[in-house]
Amino acid sequence: MKLKKWDQVLTGDAALLLKEVGGLLSEARRRRGMSLVGLAGRAGVDRRTVAQLELGHPGVSLGLFFQVLSVLNLGQGIEEFLKPENDIETAATNIRRIRRRQKIIGKIRDDEVNF
Numbered sequence: 001m002k003l004k005k006w007d008q009v010l011t012g013d014a015a016l017l018l019k020e021v022g023g024l025l026s027e028a029r030r031r032r033g034m035s036l037v038g039l040a041g042r043a044g045v046d047r048r049t050v051a052q053l054e055l056g057h058p059g060v061s062l063g064l065f066f067q068v069l070s071v072l073n074l075g076q077g078i079e080e081f082l083k084p085e086n087d088i089e090t091a092a093t094n095i096r097r098i099r100r101r102q103k104i105i106g107k108i109r110d111d112e113v114n115f
Contacts, residue, residue: 010058019056026054028072042071 010018029039036054040047045064053060053068069075084090 015056015058018058022054022056025068025072028074029054032072034072039068039071043067 029036034042036050037047040050043050043064044067049060049064050068053064066075069078080086
């Protein structure tokens with residue numbers, strides 16, 4: 001079974017997000033006065049690998065992403081985005097589920113719920 005290339009399976013939104021995050025990492029590195037070679041050395045990888053991360057290449061590992069965040073001192077609090085209590089989509093799903101169960105569709109509008 002032949003695996004597809006990343007550029008064949010990523011959605012457009014995911015590809016754009018990767019490029020944006022990569023650009024933000026590049027800006028953070030430059031704000032700290034670090035060269036690509038310097039960051040790569042501290043992260044324990046080749047400069048080309050960090051360059052791929054900064055360009056938003058989807059083949060770069062999640063482990064390296066977190067390693068670079070750690071080196072740049074940007075990793076604290078990132079897990080907060082994934083916690084259920086901070087997930088707006090989960091809250092919206094729960095509201096829809098409650099509406100169906102209680103058969104009060106239309107009595108609680110989305111604009112009446114403050115997230």
